[in-house]
Amino acid sequence: MDRPFAITLEVGSSLANKTGAWRTERPVYLDRFPPCNQNCPAGENVQGWLYHAESGDYETAWRILVDDNPFPAVMGRVCYHPCQTACNRGRLDEAVGINAVERFLGDEALRRGWTVPVEAEPSGKRVLVVGAGPAGLSAAYHLVRLGHEVTVVDSAEEPGGMMRYGIPRYRLPRDVLAAEIQRILDMGVRFEAGRTVTDLRAEMERYDAAFLAVGAHVARRAYIPAGDSARILDAIKMLRDTAEAEPPQIGRRVVVYGGGNTAMDAARTARRLGATDAVVVYRRTKDRMPAHESEVADAEAEGVRMKWLSTIARADGGKVLIERMRLDETGFPQPTGEYEELDADTVVLALGQEPDLALLEGLPGVEIDKGVVRVGPNMMTGYPGVFAGGDMVPSDRTVTVAIGHGKLAARHIDAWLRGTQYTPPPPPPPATYDRLNTWYYSDAPAQLRPRLEVARRITTFDEVEGGLDESTALFEARRCLSCGNCFECDNCYGVCPDNAVIKLGPGRRFMIDYDYCKGCGLCAAECPAGAITMVPEET
Amino acid sequence: MFQVRIHGRGGQGVVTAAELLSIAAFLEGRHAQAFPTFGSERTGAPVVAFCRIDDRPIRVREPVARPDALIVQDATLLRAVNVFDGLGPDAYVLVNTTRDLRELGAAEAVATLRPERVRTVPATALAREHLGRPVPNAVLLGGFAALTGLVSLESVCAAIRQRFAGRVADGNVAAAERAYAYVSATTKEAIDA
């Protein structure tokens, strides 16, 4: 076709006009730190594994999960999920049920028998782990994967520590726990049961490093004037005996003294052991209770009564004398001199626990402070090569925190064994709610986990909370907003008026074509996840 | 060159008459040119159309000022406009009426003309009779053929059939033939007289 000069033009010829020169700001992709990841004590890449769960690729999701945490099935049951407390979706409708999805993945892995390969070259180094609780097993798991030879010793007959002896079955079925522990042992971790380490110094002759995670099993006692006939138990012991199928005789009326999670476990266990009347006595108010609110709610649902602002003045002859308290301006409880009486066949003390640090005696350089071992930022005690974590070091005493300690310690131990330094990468900028464009997230209510009806809960130790099925777990995973990280929604690609966004294909995200990008900022404004930022051009 | 001027009112087919006449002449191998005095035609308004007939090509486009023949389709125009304007002594005049031209106040105007060349014909009546409609234009052409002999009755009828079809054609042809006969007769009388 002979084309008339100037009036008729070759299609697409404007590509010669590089409009990028107009730009005063340039869009840049970045990955922000999602609040779920930021708040996970175990350092899980929550959003990372949700991304794969969303597409139904549960195995990849699980593998990313166990990269940080070998106990998804356990976590999915007992973790108090601070990730969900921090979840940005909570401000939109309800937080994503991360914990529920984690449990689904954990159970799925057990059902399908997924295992974690050990790929690292053997380092020839030998590490002793004292304590087969969450911290110890977590450390062992990571150390094995790093190529080290690991021996775990525990004074108990079975591995699991508090997970087995502290947490009641109705919260964490034993078969689940056992399966996830077995998966770790199958990776080549040596476990010595029923062995209590007393002389660590001697042990260190045979090991290149040690990680101590003996937990806190020694019940804190409080002096309660009591008559001979008064029956008083430790919550810890009560729970342990119950776990070992030798439940104590507690009668029909039980008073639990304390306000922590252990108190709740004790009260709920008491109900299951036949107590018709279980009362928790706590000296402060409900909102000051250390117990997790979900635990309190469960306990109340199961008929446990709460007596706030109360202390036990005396216990005797099937009765306890309760003194009413009031909080002073500092929030500290003060006695009021008002009393009341409660019937009680048994008083269970749940006033907290302390670690048994006998094994550290004579180990130079190790500092003990307020009953716990002081460790550096690298989890190492004052004695070179001896690291510690879990309940025996200063921190929140949760399974999740312990697992996090195990992982962190493992990395430092590995570095120490190799004569290097482990420095975690600096955290990316936070993915705050205000950076999201929430318009793009369609409304999707959180999926509820089935719960056992109360009648069965108080008569059996069956698991109280059920799991999600495949479709509800998928739905829940897909509620993730992918805060601060590109999830390939194609918005930037679609909304650019200058076709200046290049789509790189599945999993490869996008690229800005600065030849044509005029810097209007639409891509950044319309990115649902806030994963694009505008930076000024140097002029 | 023979020039015809046709007077009538809008709706009487004045322009068509001029066109039919030109077709009749064309069918006889002559050159002919028909055209109206243009305007936005409105029923009832005085309308004039022209027809020139010649043996050689006709180039002139001016209105016919000196007609060799005049066809008046509506006798009421005789008083309204000066239809006789520019008429020469040998001109032909054909008026559609049942009455005598003297009654119509045209006596003076026609006095100077040759009597046998001034005719009336009841074209509207004939049209009504044969078409059922008072449209005298084609009918008058039959009379015109008889009066002037410029075109044959056959050509006029052929022109009518070229332009119209069916009942309308038949009716017009029949009426034109009647008009032809009527005018032939009265002309003969006039000559004989």
Added chain:
Amino acid sequence: MPVQEIKFYQTGSLVVGNRLLDPERRTVQADPGRPNTLTSGHRACQGCGEALGARYAVDAAHRATGGRIVVVNATGCLEVFSTPYPETSWRVAWLHSLFGNAPAVATGVAAALKVKGRTDVRVVGQGGDGGTVDIGFACLSGMFERNDDVLYICYDNQAYMNTGVQRSGATPPAARTATTQAVGPEPGNPFGQGKNAALIAMAHEIPYVATATVADLRDLEYKVHRAMEFRGARYLHVLVPCPLGWATASSDTIRVARLAKESGLFPVFEAEHGEITAVSKIRRKVPVEEYLRAQGRYAHLFGDPPRTDVIAALQALADRNIRRFGLLDEEG
């Protein structure tokens, strides 16, 4: 186990694409191989809603027809920024004639294609609001009335932007333009003026009429596809914010369009043969004030003292739309 309909954000009809959808359910704009009928290098302003809307719509038409389209463009921003000698940004057969005749030129193209038996090739006419609802309106109405086989798309940015933001028949009340300045006792465009082109199109009872905005791509693409299922005259009225004329941030183009719809000021609906067949419900209702505040052309309403009376009058217009078109769900 009954698989429940998954309606999370990525399959919800809100984002452009979705890595988890079957390819045929994805948008044209999400497709790496999309036609980019209006390609890079055009001279539209940063954040131009019209450039965006035009690529959305023409790409969709291109997809719906397998690339068998001819586009006729009225004079205006779109034409000027896309085809200044020696470069054109169009990658389809495209013709620009005049400001006021695009619908008629499109009719001519359609007539030619019909005569040549090339009914596989479809004609798209397009222009801005001025070229459509004002100077081109007679031609548009004629094209509608004859029911010519043309999809006409109006990219409505509510004023004559190409000439420097003068008032058009589509300029909304109270809006400031260069010819309805924000001065005097009743600043901005007078109330009680302007025309609703979509409703007038419907009055022609043509096969298909729809409105859309650049804030809902899926809806826009769906409507172009739907329009292409009909033969005869079709009209699509697309709201395309103009950062220059509306005095909005270039990055706000889509947000402002969204607010126009969510406030009820710009009803989004579909009609067939003169009857409304569907409306896009308001999802998160916002007061018109939120929409107005985002735009400098309404800045005079928020001075000291603010013109609460005018804002209320605009809110009343939005509320009227909401009632008239049923833009809110009963529970909503």
Added chain:
Amino acid sequence: MLKQTEGSQAVAEAVALCRPEVICAYPISPQTHIVEGLSRLVKSGALAPCEYVNVESEFAAMSVAIGASAAGARAYTATSSQGLLYMTEAVYNAGGLGLPIVMTVANRALGAPINIWNDHSDAMSQRDSGWLQLYAEDNQEAADLHIQAFRIAEELSLPVMVCMDGFVLTHAYERVDLPSLRQVDAFLPPHTPSQVLDPDDPVSIGAMVGPEAFTEVRYLAHLRHLRALEVIPKVAAEFAAAFGRDSGGLVRPYRLDDAETVIVAMGSVLGTLKDVVDERRAHGERVGVLAITTFRPFPFAAVRRALRGARRVVVLERTLAVGVGGVVTDHVRAALADAAPEPGGAVPYLRTVIAGLGGRPVTTASLHGMLDRAVTDRLDPLTFLDLRHDLIDREARRERAAERV
């Protein structure tokens, strides 16, 4: 085939013989009979394939033609007077885009005052629209010019306006010889556009061109019009060969050999003029007529050649450039000025006669009267033929009085 028919009908049939593919028109007197005839032919199926589009205005008519032509169809429309003005913007656009559209202009005066009768004011108003303009002398030529117009338009990729006097020709019954479809097909090949809207070979037509290239675009358009000065006579010659009739071309001299006085004119008045010239020649007066058939592009050389030797040139104009006088006169003057060998060289005595405005008949009597004065060198430089002083003297006096106050 020879037939006695109306000018409009003859043109409609001639256009139909050219197999137009898209016809679009809006009614206006005196163009109506042409498009009525065409719509009948399309509706009846006699003219197929063809789309007849009843548009809502002349502006739309030309716009539809533009779209159709750009899409590769042979497009035709017709209009008059105000209609032509109403489509003016699109007329220029078609010219600028070089779309080979053919349009009949049934010439009519421009208001106000509104006047439906014939003169050339409408077509003259579009003389610089980039269209070629051909003027028909009679209905035979009107028919022939349309057949040639499509050839010329498509050969040059330029639109062509065929001008025929409203009513005088469009409504006149006379004999016209219309060729057969086969003959026309042989003369006018199928349209192969130089550019076309095609999804298989897409282009952007109608770009905005700025100062950097606009002059060049216009210059090229000018060159194309100059090429038309060669194409038009060539096509006329081929037409004569094919149909055995002379029509079209640039100019047509009539009895110019040895003519001292030459009347230059366009359109249907030429017939009357020729009769007048014949009469005066019969009395031994050396007069002739120069018919200008192609007004755009203006054939300066041909006019100059034709007028060589003339002592007096009278340009009979069917339009008035108010405050100036003749339009054609200026073109003729320019042509003659080129003839002047040296600066200040002798240029023939040139007179303008404004005649037949708004449908006033141009009569042989008036032309004789005008020529009597012309040949005795008593003709005013600008003469209004048959000006009715009885109508204007009072008004003229009143205005002069008003000025004094």
